Amino acid sequence: MDLNRLIQHSNFEWEIPTAGDMLVPVIIYASEQLVRDMDDKVAIQAVNVATLPGIVKASYAMPDAHWGYGFPIGGVAAFDPDEGGVVSAGGVGFDISCGVRTLLTGLQRHHIEAVKNKLADDLYNTIPAGVGSTGGIHLKLREMDDMLRGGAQWALQRGFARPEDMARIEEAGCMAGAEPAQVSEHAKKRQQDEMGTLGSGNHYLEVQEVKDIYDTEVAAAFGIGLGDIVVSIHCGSRGLGHQIGTEFLKDMVIAAPQHGIHLPDRELACAPINSPLGQKYLGAMRAAINCALANRQILTHLTRCVFEKLLPDATMSLLYDVSHNTCKLEEHLIDGQRRKVYVHRKGATRAFGPGHPDIPEALRNVGQPVLIGGSMGTASYILVGAKDNDQRSFSSACHGAGRAMSRHAAVKQWRGRTVVDDLASRGIVVRSPSLRGVAEEAPGAYKDVSEVVEVADRAGLANKVARVEPLICIKG
């Protein structure tokens, strides 16, 4: 990205001032190096977002921002429904409510070493992974509606959760306002056999070791210490969310002129929040959020079953579950006024700071856990929402490393077998149904997550608590 068009406010904050059709400025949180390396398309897309009706304050880009469908991935934008604000299917993305959850095991590395390969095999054999993977759970259409309304709370009723898990999930495990009736039968049918499956791409389940602690006090509140073993699960709403995104994108493009909306890019398809189509999308999207929450909950259950057999002393309590592709109604302080706005986070993590009422009581004084997944074979980070970050990007942080190379380019550069062998030589066991998938996700195809996290910390979005590194990776 060309630095000449940017105004630098600090070491980690850059502005593209309001001009032309823009209603608000663009604010990018990044180091000079990350801004230089950022695709020009991030600037173009963030500027396009800044032209959408009802946008408030600014169109934001996180340090891991990269080119996406319509909105940049790593984009955050909030809209006021009373000022003609819109909701955008492209602003949420296709993998609705894709997210990460981390489980604490109460175990240390030496507990794992002796059974590492067996643990990897058992996890791989228990957790369906890969494109089109199906699981042992098959829901009737009527049961689908219950699941889409209830999320992880539904999973609790079905025996896939512990009651105490609920407080550790955004929205206490159930996204209110979900409307299964707005989800097409086709979308439901695609998902009927996919509950409790990992999917493909950058989705994974990892057994990780805590390798570094940056904030002892917060780490203690989170229940993590050096050398601890944790399990992280990264996945989303599978075929259902994708189908909802596809259908509403099409409908929103067609309806835009009727709503008097000029789209600078048809991929930015959106509808007024206060319109029948906008409301239908919100109802369907919230149902997809519940689908993702239920899915990660079932994967948690399967993981617990494996550990219970092999490592019965493992505690397997849930630290937290974050979503990073959502649009949520939240109250924020905007120009001195508390206003309710619809915050789009696409490839961005909610990161409420200390004291926020939506953080579980046990963690309220320290802040919301922010789980940042790395790429396969690399470190992941646990952060905490920074104090006063409401004034920076509506309490949002980055979500991961972000691709540095296309899947196509990655497959040309690496062979899956070599990647698996290289990781094995470093003590990381990878199990995947697809060697091509492994090549696509080669560590070198991603940016350095450490730099992205460092910038999120220093920009005051979320603060570093711990770094974890994988021992086992189940890859879709």
Place this chain on the structure above:
DNA sequence: ATGTCC
């Protein structure tokens, strides 16, 4: 991300 093209 995705029954990697209805």
